[in-house]
Every structure is written in structure tokens, then in C-alpha cells.
Amino acid sequence: TAGDVAVPVDTKRGRVPTNPERSWEPERVQLMAQGLQLREHGYRTDHGILYFAGSKTRVEVPFAPELEARTLRLLDEARAAATATLLPDPLEDSPKCNGCSLSGICLPDETLALRQVPPVPEADGHAAVRRLYPAREDALPLYVQEQGAKVGKRGEVLVVSKGEEELGRAKLKDVSQLVLLGNVSVSAQTIQLLCEASIPVVHLSRGHWFYGVTQGITLRNAYDRAAQFRAASDPSRTLPFARAIVAAKGANQRTLLLRNASPRADTEVAEMATLLRKVEHLPDLGALLGIEGAIAAKYFSRFAAMLRPRDFDAEWDFRSRNRRPPRDPVNALLSFGYAMLAKECTVALLSEGLDPWWGLFHQPRHGRPALALDLMEEFRPVVVDSAVLTAINTGMVSTGDFVRSKAACVLNERGRKAFIRAYEARLDQLVTHPLFDYRCSWRSVIRLQARLLARWLRGDVPAYVGMTTR
Ligand code: SF4
Known part of the structure; x- marks a missing residue:
């Protein structure tokens, strides 16, 4: 800044793109959004800088009226998406989905395939659906059925013991659910750890009746x-x-x-x-x-x-x-x-x-x-x-x-x-x-x-x- 003039600078890890604008649209929009915030706080700003660390290059981005209008429109869309009760439509066959951390939740290809009637195109036999989540889950249920056993914790490790004897242990990251059969107790600290890690505790009676689940507070959805x-x-x-x-x-x-x-x-x-x-x-x-x-x-x-x-x-x-x-x-x-x-x-x-x-x-x-x-x-x-x-x-x-x-x-x-x-x-x-x-x-x-x-x-x-x- 110099007086009431400000120039936002955004650092990118990669190299300068080789397109005519020497930057990608999301990068320019982010910079423009920062410019709009600065203006809201009383600064004058008519351009920003993208610094590409990979090629040690600065690219000047003018805050043209078209970029400002596009940024405001995208902000409106983002606000509408945040308050919507329906998910936005998934992208169609987009390479972006391959690396997206939400793909297992979003299920873009499955959702689009199910919107077809009938769901599977008969002409080619199958919808071209990509599996964007792991074929198998890494974490597995931990079953404890030793009567009188107790489940405690040491750091991020669950420890099953009976009296003085340790019966087994499992790292928290490897456990998808803790399943207790009959008379097995869990310490209060372990319950707290499991709730915080969103790992449910499932209760089955000795007669194998499934009678309850203990889980953290889930207010989502x-x-x-x-x-x-x-x-x-x-x-x-x-x-x-x-x-x-x-x-x-x-x-x-x-x-x-x-x-x-x-x-x-x-x-x-x-x-x-x-x-x-x-x-x-x-x-x-x-x-x-x-x-x-x-x-x-x-x-x-x-x-x-x-x-x-x-x-x-x-x-x-x-x-x-x-x-x-x-x-x-x-x-x-x-x-x-x-x-x-x-x-x-x-x-x-x-x-x-x-x-x-x-x-x-x-x-x-x-x-x-x-x-x-x-x-x-x-x-x-x-x-x-x-x-x-x-x-x-x-x-x-x-x-x-x-x-x-x-x-x-x-x-x-x-x-x-x-x-x-x-x-x-x-x-x-x-x-x-x-x-x-x-x-x-x-x-x-x-x-x-x-x-x-x-x-x-x-x-x-x-x-x-x-x-x-x-
Ligand atoms: S998987 Fe990710 S990138 Fe693809 S549509 Fe869903 S949210 Fe968007």
C-alpha cells in the first residue's frame, strides 16, 4: 500500500501459464475479489499482481470492468450455493473430479448416470462411470466380544484389556467403527476421542440384538x-x-x-x-x-x-x-x-x-x-x-x-x-x-x-x- 492506494499480491506455486492472459481465470477472479475487499475498506486499487514462484515471475492483472462484473456474478452464485438446500449439479465428465477431495461424497458420474431413463444406456451397455473413491475402505470395524473387557486409549491408539492383561490394540486411523458385543465397557475419555473422530460405537447385546449406537453430535444435513x-x-x-x-x-x-x-x-x-x-x-x-x-x-x-x-x-x-x-x-x-x-x-x-x-x-x-x-x-x-x-x-x-x-x-x-x-x-x-x-x-x-x-x-x-x- 502507499497512502490509500493498495495492490493485492497473490503468490502461486507453479509457473506462469502460457495462455495469452498469462494466468487462469480462477486466479484473476480471486485477485479481483481481494481488490473488491480492499475497496470496501476504503482503499483505491485498479490492479493486482500474481507472483508465480515456479518461474519467479510477476504478472499484472488490471481490474477491468468485465473482470469486476464476472467476479460479482460468481460471488452471487457462491452465496446462492451456500444457502441452497440442493447440491449444485455435478460437472459432466470433468478431469477436475479425478483429483477432487469431494468426489466420494459428490458421486458426479453416478448421479448423472442415474438421471438417465433408464439409468443404464442400453445402446452401449453401460454408462461410462468412473469410480472416484477407493475400491476398499482402509479403516475396518474393531470388534470386542470378550466379556468383562474394557476399551481405553493411549494417545491415538485404542487398547482392549481385561484386568491387567492387554488383549489387543488398534490405531484410531485404522478403525471405522467400534463394535461391542455384550458386557464390554469403554472409558469416558475413549468415548470422547471416538466422538471427536466421528467413529461410531455400535452396541450389540450378548444375545446379538443390535440395540444402539453412540456417536458424536452430527448436525449436518x-x-x-x-x-x-x-x-x-x-x-x-x-x-x-x-x-x-x-x-x-x-x-x-x-x-x-x-x-x-x-x-x-x-x-x-x-x-x-x-x-x-x-x-x-x-x-x-x-x-x-x-x-x-x-x-x-x-x-x-x-x-x-x-x-x-x-x-x-x-x-x-x-x-x-x-x-x-x-x-x-x-x-x-x-x-x-x-x-x-x-x-x-x-x-x-x-x-x-x-x-x-x-x-x-x-x-x-x-x-x-x-x-x-x-x-x-x-x-x-x-x-x-x-x-x-x-x-x-x-x-x-x-x-x-x-x-x-x-x-x-x-x-x-x-x-x-x-x-x-x-x-x-x-x-x-x-x-x-x-x-x-x-x-x-x-x-x-x-x-x-x-x-x-x-x-x-x-x-x-x-x-x-x-x-x-x-
Ligand atoms: S467431484 Fe468435485 S470437481 Fe467433480 S463435480 Fe463433484 S465437487 Fe465438482
């Missing part, structure tokens, strides 16, 4: 929750959503049977196809519940045909689905797996700012994560049932891994550990996304579907499309 509640009371939105998830769940159940029990289950597979064709035409949620039950009955009537336990034992006999409490080993595995999936979906919805307890297909009921139950429908067969088949058919779990009483059958500690391994391995497995044609883990697909559900609730995409496997 209030508009998404408002959109969720509006959609939940609007039949023109609940019905297509329910059709999508019933169809996806049924299709995935049918695919699993087809892959693992053909030709023995061919009759049921054909009957399921007939029922699935009706889903699109059903008039209300009650009718959809009915057909969902009918498809599930066909599926579970042949579930046993997919079981090939190494330790052949009458205990593996599976007749039908029973629960609360499960009464045989296969049902015990299914129930535990569904509880784990419910917590996975609850955490995914919470991180999107949605309310897991307010469903669109499953009706809200005290203590029931209804939206998580909605989201998990399409994943039940392909994540949990598939993990149960692997655990039994490869001998990871044996009939000695259960505790039985007259009324119930639950996994013991060894069985739980073995099944958690099978379940986590399944979540980590890569799958080709049928709409976007890229590979990512099942865990990522659950996150993706939760994010796309939020998009649909907000009105960014015209439909929620369930995830189906081929």
Missing part, C-alpha cells in the same frame, strides 16, 4: 432428514421405493439359489421369477409386504439345498426361517448376520445425516431402525446369507460352535469369532456394480446405496435403484 420425513409420508414416493427394494432383494435371493442350488431348486427359482414380475404392478405397501413374504418363503424353502457342511450333521437341518430367538444353528447364524448388517446400514445412514429409525417401507416402531431395515433388504442374501453359506460350507463354523437351550440357539464365542471373519471377508470382497460397471467392495456398495438414497430423498436423482447381482 438437516435438509436431508426433512426430505426423508416428507418422503415417508408421501405414497407417491414410498411405493416406488418399496417396489425397488423388494424387487432387488427378491432378485438377489433368486440369484443366490440359482448359483448354489440348481437344478434342485429350479422350480422355486421359476416361481420366484413369476412373483418378481408382479412387483412393479402392486398398488400398495401391504401388497408388497405380501409378495415379499411369498418370495422369501420360496427362497427359504430351498435354502437347505445350498448347504453343504463338511461335518454333515442333522444339526444343520434347516426347515424354515425362525427368529427371536432363533432355534437352530442355521437360524442363529442368519439372525446374528442380519443384526450385523442392520448395524452396518444404520452407521451408513447416520453418516449421510439420515434418520435410521424412520423408514419408508418398514414402518417406524420404537427401537426399530426402520430405514436401516429398508436399506439392508437388498443386501440380506448377497452379504449375510452368502457369508452364512461360506461359514458352514467351508467348515469355518461347526455344530460345536453353538449354545443351545430349550427355546433358543446362539453362537458361542468361538463361533461368533469365526462368523465375524466370514462376514467381514464378504464385506471386503469386490463386486462389479451392475449399473456403474466398476469394481468395489460390498462395504463400499452399502455406503454408496445409502448416499444414493439420500440423493433420491433430496430429489437429486429421479429414482432409487436397488443393487442386484448378476
Whole structure:
């Protein structure tokens, strides 16, 4: 500055661009914005300087009326975007998205692909969708199931101990969620650390009932929750959503049977196809519940045909689905797996700012994560049932891994550990996304579907499309 004259100087790391202006527009606009601020504070300024450190060069930028008008227009647009309840449209096929830190949240290509009707162009087979987020997540859940154990912290490391004995430790950056099974306590300092790091603590009872989540204060995305509640009371939105998830769940159940029990289950597979064709035409949620039950009955009537336990034992006999409490080993595995999936979906919805307890297909009921139950429908067969088949058919779990009483059958500690391994391995497995044609883990697909559900609730995409496997 000299008196009331000021010249803003902005330093850039790179070299001078070789275009005629010797600078890029965003750089000139930033400089002009600084000039406008200086003017607001009483200075006179008619140009600024861009200093490119890479080539040790100064470039003078005149504050011409056109640059000033362009900057003011962009400022208005930025203010409007900051107060808007809808996300701005993503860029189309832009190279900028490749290095953008928001790409995993923004999902530019997926959002644009879902705006096409039908979502996948039939002419070329697939939308050209880039996967702009990692195929697998680096951080994983930390399970603690030792009864009487305590979780504490040392710096940024979680330490699990029982009495004087240390049972294990994990760096905070490697943990996506802390899952406590039964009587496990967590110190107040550790809860604070986890809340601050946005790592949820998930609580399951000893009987494997998923009953709660502890998490930091998340006040983001209030508009998404408002959109969720509006959609939940609007039949023109609940019905297509329910059709999508019933169809996806049924299709995935049918695919699993087809892959693992053909030709023995061919009759049921054909009957399921007939029922699935009706889903699109059903008039209300009650009718959809009915057909969902009918498809599930066909599926579970042949579930046993997919079981090939190494330790052949009458205990593996599976007749039908029973629960609360499960009464045989296969049902015990299914129930535990569904509880784990419910917590996975609850955490995914919470991180999107949605309310897991307010469903669109499953009706809200005290203590029931209804939206998580909605989201998990399409994943039940392909994540949990598939993990149960692997655990039994490869001998990871044996009939000695259960505790039985007259009324119930639950996994013991060894069985739980073995099944958690099978379940986590399944979540980590890569799958080709049928709409976007890229590979990512099942865990990522659950996150993706939760994010796309939020998009649909907000009105960014015209439909929620369930995830189906081929
Ligand atoms: S990923 Fe989204 S926010 Fe990032 S550059 Fe692309 S469109 Fe913009």
C-alpha cells in the first residue's frame, strides 16, 4: 500500500501459464475479489499482481470492468450455493473430479448416470462411470466380544484389556467403527476421542440384538432428514421405493439359489421369477409386504439345498426361517448376520445425516431402525446369507460352535469369532456394480446405496435403484 492506494499480491506455486492472459481465470477472479475487499475498506486499487514462484515471475492483472462484473456474478452464485438446500449439479465428465477431495461424497458420474431413463444406456451397455473413491475402505470395524473387557486409549491408539492383561490394540486411523458385543465397557475419555473422530460405537447385546449406537453430535444435513420425513409420508414416493427394494432383494435371493442350488431348486427359482414380475404392478405397501413374504418363503424353502457342511450333521437341518430367538444353528447364524448388517446400514445412514429409525417401507416402531431395515433388504442374501453359506460350507463354523437351550440357539464365542471373519471377508470382497460397471467392495456398495438414497430423498436423482447381482 502507499497512502490509500493498495495492490493485492497473490503468490502461486507453479509457473506462469502460457495462455495469452498469462494466468487462469480462477486466479484473476480471486485477485479481483481481494481488490473488491480492499475497496470496501476504503482503499483505491485498479490492479493486482500474481507472483508465480515456479518461474519467479510477476504478472499484472488490471481490474477491468468485465473482470469486476464476472467476479460479482460468481460471488452471487457462491452465496446462492451456500444457502441452497440442493447440491449444485455435478460437472459432466470433468478431469477436475479425478483429483477432487469431494468426489466420494459428490458421486458426479453416478448421479448423472442415474438421471438417465433408464439409468443404464442400453445402446452401449453401460454408462461410462468412473469410480472416484477407493475400491476398499482402509479403516475396518474393531470388534470386542470378550466379556468383562474394557476399551481405553493411549494417545491415538485404542487398547482392549481385561484386568491387567492387554488383549489387543488398534490405531484410531485404522478403525471405522467400534463394535461391542455384550458386557464390554469403554472409558469416558475413549468415548470422547471416538466422538471427536466421528467413529461410531455400535452396541450389540450378548444375545446379538443390535440395540444402539453412540456417536458424536452430527448436525449436518438437516435438509436431508426433512426430505426423508416428507418422503415417508408421501405414497407417491414410498411405493416406488418399496417396489425397488423388494424387487432387488427378491432378485438377489433368486440369484443366490440359482448359483448354489440348481437344478434342485429350479422350480422355486421359476416361481420366484413369476412373483418378481408382479412387483412393479402392486398398488400398495401391504401388497408388497405380501409378495415379499411369498418370495422369501420360496427362497427359504430351498435354502437347505445350498448347504453343504463338511461335518454333515442333522444339526444343520434347516426347515424354515425362525427368529427371536432363533432355534437352530442355521437360524442363529442368519439372525446374528442380519443384526450385523442392520448395524452396518444404520452407521451408513447416520453418516449421510439420515434418520435410521424412520423408514419408508418398514414402518417406524420404537427401537426399530426402520430405514436401516429398508436399506439392508437388498443386501440380506448377497452379504449375510452368502457369508452364512461360506461359514458352514467351508467348515469355518461347526455344530460345536453353538449354545443351545430349550427355546433358543446362539453362537458361542468361538463361533461368533469365526462368523465375524466370514462376514467381514464378504464385506471386503469386490463386486462389479451392475449399473456403474466398476469394481468395489460390498462395504463400499452399502455406503454408496445409502448416499444414493439420500440423493433420491433430496430429489437429486429421479429414482432409487436397488443393487442386484448378476
Ligand atoms: S467431484 Fe463433484 S465437487 Fe468435485 S470437481 Fe467433480 S463435480 Fe465438482
